[in-house]
Amino acid sequence: MKAENRQITLQTENLDVGYAVPGKTDSFTRRAISVSAVRGEIIALIGPNGIGKSTLLKTLAGLIPKVTGQILVNGSPAGDYNPDQLSRLLSFVSTEKPMVPQMTVAELVAYGRFPYTGWLGTLKKEDHLRVREAISKVGITHLSGNMINEISDGERQRAMIARALAQDTPLIILDEPTAFLDISNTYAIFHLLHELARKEQKTIILSTHDLHLALQKMDKLWIMLDTATLEGAPEDAILRGWLQHLFPDDKVGFNASKGEFFFRYKPAGSLAVEGGGKAYTMTVKALERKGYQVTRFSGEKSYISVKEGIKSTAPSWELTGQESRMVFHSIYDLVSEL
Amino acid sequence: MEKSINPFSARNRLLFAGLAFLLAFFFFLDIMLGSVLYPVAEVLQTLFSPEGSDPTLSTILFDFRIPKAITAILAGVALSVSGLQMQTIFRNPLAGPYVLGISSGASLAVALFAMGFPGLVAGSLAWTGTWTVAIVAWMGSFLVMLLVLAVSARVNDNMTLLILGMLFSSGVGALVTILQYYSNESVLKSFIVWTMGSLGSITGTQLLVVAPAVIAGVLLSFVKIKDLNAFLLGETYARSLGVRINRSRLVIFAGASLLAGTITAFCGPIGFIGIAAPHLARVLFRSSNHLILVPASLLVGADVMLVSDMLSQLPGLNSTLPINSVTALLGIPVVIWMIVRNRKFASL
Numbered sequence: 247m248k249a250e251n252r253q254i255t256l257q258t259e260n261l262d263v264g265y266a267v268p269g270k271t272d273s274f275t276r277r278a279i280s281v282s283a284v285r286g287e288i289i290a291l292i293g294p295n296g297i298g299k300s301t302l303l304k305t306l307a308g309l310i311p312k313v314t315g316q317i318l319v320n321g322s323p324a325g326d327y328n329p330d331q332l333s334r335l336l337s338f339v340s341t342e343k344p345m346v347p348q349m350t351v352a353e354l355v356a357y358g359r360f361p362y363t364g365w366l367g368t369l370k371k372e373d374h375l376r377v378r379e380a381i382s383k384v385g386i387t388h389l390s391g392n393m394i395n396e397i398s399d400g401e402r403q404r405a406m407i408a409r410a411l412a413q414d415t416p417l418i419i420l421d422e423p424t425a426f427l428d429i430s431n432t433y434a435i436f437h438l439l440h441e442l443a444r445k446e447q448k449t450i451i452l453s454t455h456d457l458h459l460a461l462q463k464m465d466k467l468w469i470m471l472d473t474a475t476l477e478g479a480p481e482d483a484i485l486r487g488w489l490q491h492l493f494p495d496d497k498v499g500f501n502a503s504k505g506e507f508f509f510r511y512k513p514a515g516s517l518a519v520e521g522g523g524k525a526y527t528m529t530v531k532a533l534e535r536k537g538y539q540v541t542r543f544s545g546e547k548s549y550i551s552v553k554e555g556i557k558s559t560a561p562s563w564e565l566t567g568q569e570s571r572m573v574f575h576s577i578y579d580l581v582s583e584l
Numbered sequence: 585m586e587k588s589i590n591p592f593s594a595r596n597r598l599l600f601a602g603l604a605f606l607l608a609f610f611f612f613l614d615i616m617l618g619s620v621l622y623p624v625a626e627v628l629q630t631l632f633s634p635e636g637s638d639p640t641l642s643t644i645l646f647d648f649r650i651p652k653a654i655t656a657i658l659a660g661v662a663l664s665v666s667g668l669q670m671q672t673i674f675r676n677p678l679a680g681p682y683v684l685g686i687s688s689g690a691s692l693a694v695a696l697f698a699m700g701f702p703g704l705v706a707g708s709l710a711w712t713g714t715w716t717v718a719i720v721a722w723m724g725s726f727l728v729m730l731l732v733l734a735v736s737a738r739v740n741d742n743m744t745l746l747i748l749g750m751l752f753s754s755g756v757g758a759l760v761t762i763l764q765y766y767s768n769e770s771v772l773k774s775f776i777v778w779t780m781g782s783l784g785s786i787t788g789t790q791l792l793v794v795a796p797a798v799i800a801g802v803l804l805s806f807v808k809i810k811d812l813n814a815f816l817l818g819e820t821y822a823r824s825l826g827v828r829i830n831r832s833r834l835v836i837f838a839g840a841s842l843l844a845g846t847i848t849a850f851c852g853p854i855g856f857i858g859i860a861a862p863h864l865a866r867v868l869f870r871s872s873n874h875l876i877l878v879p880a881s882l883l884v885g886a887d888v889m890l891v892s893d894m895l896s897q898l899p900g901l902n903s904t905l906p907i908n909s910v911t912a913l914l915g916i917p918v919v920i921w922m923i924v925r926n927r928k929f930a931s932l
Binding site (some may be wrong): 358 | 589807809810813814817819820828866870872875
C-alpha cells in the first residue's frame, strides 16, 4: 500500500488510561500509550490479565473518559465528536453476553442501525438492507428469526459482530471476542474478522489471549506491558523479543526461529531417534514434551527407531537399549516406558 | 427477514385490537357493577341522554362509577409504564414502579403529616383522595425522586442504584413503623387504610390533575422508547450506540416518578400491577421492543386494573375489598406462573 493511501483511523499520543480507585489516592493508570491503526488493518491488543486491555479499548471507544493525552479518530480529537457522530465512526463489541428475552437475532443486529434511525427507531428500507447484509456477511442468515438466548455462544458472537457491521463504522473495537468460544469457533471468528478487514477495509482492533492466532492473523500487535505499550508487526515483536515480556517467569519460552511457544522443562536427558515422515515428527514432539533433548540417530547404543506405516500398516516404534529391544504400537506406550 | 424485525406483525396488531376491545368492555362492565345493580338499558340511556333519567343513577354513574373506572385505567397505565421503564433500566425482572422508594417516600410523608397534624386528619377514616393527603404524599415521593436523581447523576452503575433504592425503602419503612408505634389508634387505622389503596375516592376535579400528569408521563416514555431499547443491551452498548446515558436516565426516572408518584399520592400505594403487567405484555407480544412494550404494558395494565376494581367490589359484598390486596392476589400468581413457565425469566 502506498504511503499516501494509508489513512490513519485511530491514533493515540501519550495517552494515559485508567480509573480512580475509590478510597485510594493513586488510581489505576497505564501511562504514555502511543499507538496507531491504519484503515484495513486488523490489530490485536495483547498483554497479561489485569494489565488494562479492557480499560484501553473502552477508553478508545469513548465509553470511559481518558486520563490525559490525545486520541485521534480519523485525524480529529475524539472529544470533538458528539456521541451521535462517534457512534457512526466506531462500534464496540464487549465481553458482555446480551441475554434479552424475546429478542431475535435480526432485532439484535438491527440495533446497529440505532445511530441512523429516527426518534422511534423505525427501520427504513436502507436499514433493513444493511441488517440483512451484515447478517449474511457473518454467515448466520438461517438464524435471523431465532431468539438470541436460544443460540450458541459462537452464533451469538457472530450476531454481535453483525450488529457492529450494521452500525457501518470504519472502526470496530472488540474486547476479547473469542473469550467464551471453543477452538473451532475461535478460528472461525478470527478468520471472519480478518476477511472483514481485507474486503471491507474496516479497521479492526481486538484484545485476545490467543497469541498463536494473533501471530498468524494480525497485521499489527499492540503489546501492553507494565513498563510500556509497544506496537509492531507480529514478526517485529518476535525479532525484538517483546513476547518474552509476556512470560516473566521461566516456565514458558518463545522460540523465535519457529515463532512458537514452548514449556521449559528440566532436561530429562538426550535421546537419539531415527526415521522419517509424520510419525517421526510426532515422536520428536512427544519426546520434547517429556523434556528430552532429541538428536538424530548416529550410531548411539540406545536409540528409538520409528517405522512409518506403509499403506495400511500402522507405524511402530522400536526402542533399542543397552541389552534390550522393545516394540511399541503407539507414541503413548513408547513414552510411558521411558 | 423483515418479518423477524417488524414489531407490528399481524399477530401483534390483533393483540392490540383485542386488548383495546377488552378495555372498552371492562370499562363498561366496571360501571355496571356496584352495590346496586341497574338494568343495562337503563345505564345506557343514562349514559347517552342523561336528561330525564333517574337522578340517583345519574349521580352514581357520573360522580362515582365513571371517575372510579377512569382512575382505574389511569392507575393501571401509570404503574405498568413506570414499572416497565424500571425493569428495563435496571435489567431486573423484579423491579417495579416502587423500586426507587417512591411509595415509601409517600408513606413516610403521610405518616409524618398524620403524626404532626393529627387534628387535620383525625375523624376521617378515608384519607385517600383528600387533597391534603394527596399533596403530602406527592411531596414525599417528589423528594425521594429528587434524592434518587441526585444520586443517579453521580452513580454510574445501575446495580448500585437498585441496591441503594431498596436499602432506602427498607430504611424509610423502619421509620414509618416507629411512627406507627407511637400513633394513637384512630390515626393508625387511617394510615393503614391509606396503605391499602383505593380507587374510589378520587373526585372529578382531582382527575383533572391526575389525568394530565399520567398523560405527560406516558408521553415522556414514548419520547424515550429508542433509548429504552438501547438500555436493554446494557449501558456499555447503549453508550456505544450514542445514547447520552445520564441525561436519558434522568428523563426516564423523572417520567416514571411522575407516573408512580401521582397515582400513589391519590390512590395510595398499589402493588404488583407495575411488576406483572410488563411481563404479561412481553409474553403476549413476544417482543422486547419498547415500541410494542410501552403501549402493550399500558393496555394490559389498564385492563388488569379494571378487573381488579371489579373484583374488589363483587356484587353481594356490602363493602369493597382493599385494592392493594386484590392486585397482589391477582399479580403474584401471574409472576409465579411466568417464573415457572419461562425459566429464562430471570435473565432480563
